[in-house]
Amino acid sequence: MTAPIRIGLVGNPNVGKTTLFNALTGARQHVGNWPGVTVERKSGELTHQGVAIEVIDLPGIYSLTAYSVDEQVSRDFLLDERSDIIVQVVDATNLERNLYLSTQLAELGVPLLLAVNMADLAEEQGDCLDYGRFAGLFGLPAVRTVGSTGEGLAELLDEVVAVSRAGRPPRVPMEYPAESEAAIAGLVAVIERDPALARRHPPRWTAVRLLEGDEHVLASIAGSPVAPAVKEQLAGVDAIENEARFADLRYSTIADLLPRVHTTCARRTSPSDLIDRVVTDRYLGIPIFLAFMWGAFELTFAASAPFGTLIELVFGWLGEQVRGAIADPWLASLVGDGAVGGVGSVLVFVPSIFILLLVLSVLEDSGYMARAAFIMDRLMHAIGLPGKSFIPMLVGFGCNVAGIMATRTIEDPKDRLIAILLNPFMSCGARLPVFVLFAGVFFTAHAGTVVFFLYVLGIVVAIVAAKLLRATVLPGSSAPFIMEMPPYRLPSARTTLLHMWSRSSMYLKKATGVILIGSLVVWFLASFPVGVEYGSEASLAGLIGHALEPLVAPLGFDWRVTIALIFGFVAKEVVIGSLGVLYGAGNDPGALAGALAADGALSAPVALSLMVFVLLYTPCLAALATIRKETGSWRWTGFSVVFGLSIAWVLSFVVYRIGRIVLGGA
């Protein structure tokens, strides 16, 4: 059996590349990480005409110069890892800019094939293309595709097999000016003296990139014996001037050839422009955005409630069965209370997280999310962050893990770090049940208002924290904001579901692993030393609670609340499960509410202080693990813990003291 044909699937952002990837590979996908970074690496396999094909979906890029982590991954793959063939997905409605990347890819010396995607949209707008002429004019074979319906995929794969068999790199008719050609030739001669270097990339490509001042390429030749000779050749070269001149040349080459493949069949005004005029209007923009968000949250909570209840029932039953089936009481408790109960208490929130991520995926795939970032840019700018960082914050309302991962599109490392550190203040789905329980018991009539203000408090804290970080440890102003506004489109169910799944499955994977371990630790602390009643004052958990009580007594918390908060570090929803155990109410929320109301140590001010603390303190374990991976720094991970804890302590203290004056009570 021969090795599979390896396709590197590249393209500008928002050209429907992932839709095409999904249509090509279906469910046969592997999601892993690129080495060294946490950007997901998606690959998939298929067989066409009896030939095995591996497709690697690369993050979107506009050119071979990388600005964000995502873009670096694509560039490194294209330059260093390489594939048998590059398939560039180009947006048929915007060939000019898309072909700019093609002119750069063509020089890499790897067979290149264009998938002219979203051809249906272009034709609707009145742009018809002559695909046969692409190969003649641009030296690039092109296939018409519509990723959302799967049109043209078979033809694309036919071409993949044919082109990679022929193994001929493309020839784009680009002519550099004579003096540049002389400089290129001089560099090529030097590069060819080092065979290892000449083999790595086509010498001509390396020469062009060196003349453009590509720092990545410059760094990569540092170890070569010809490096000094290269430097000599480059002396006196104005890289900035070259870069601008070459870019101009690429665009003018495209502009010359494009009319010959591109014919206009009818003209219509773009509906995107009309929608944009309304939804990004100076006055209407924000109300429309708020209405969308309110709808999204309403839908999330209404639609997920029945599923949550169902999961709760199933796990309750499962726990009973397990405890009944295992004779040894220790083991029965370990598996029943620890493993099943712990994981169950977290899975209850999976429906709401899935549905929220689904709604957000629809908003994103339709093109609206980019407008939301635009609308919020002014506000975000005021707190020292680019508008783009608003999207991760929104995702954070579903789950901070997903939110922190969504910061990857932010180019500036400082902006991104701040966006990561703020994310835990966005009240995620896991905190809601804690609020609902306590607000329900202690603020019956005003429970909804209290919960609403907790969300607002989270946002306010995030804003102040951003200002604080900007003023102290991460000075500077936010990087200039450039963001593409993709045309509006109706998202396809398949794409949106896959989009949601790729995000929420990460949550599931992280959550279940970490939470299983955490639950077992909770069980251990609540069960030992041998002989104590589960979760009683005499257990290890009780001892720890008592030891730490003085620290949190000023906030109104007793030992039971203290333990619950410690356990809540695993995952915030665990606070409820732990209180259930500590109050002997098990998994029955009704019984727990009664027990809480009856406890003299608790009161409205304590409840308020507790909710504020739960909102702000240390991110959960899964979020911390994500912060560590995304920042690559234990120092910032530790900072996040201390930062959250300090803010939580101070605000809870203030809320508790004021609450006692206003509301009275303990």
Added chain:
Amino acid sequence: MALAPLTLLTPGTPGRVREIRAGDELKGRLTVLGLLPQAEITVVSAGHGSLIVSVAGSRYALSRGIAAQVLVSEGDRPA
């Protein structure tokens, strides 16, 4: 024709990019997106802190800081 920063271009009126007075890195990023001298450009929507422009067949949101560095002339005739 007089040059004006992009921020002053009337929304809906086509203009042509004449000069980009930005640092090299920013200039490079704009170039790749097709925002370079001689490109035809239209302001689609001007929000509070940034604007949406249509250039080279795509729409981009640009912060005012960037837009102020892009000098345009009104009307779409090439120079």
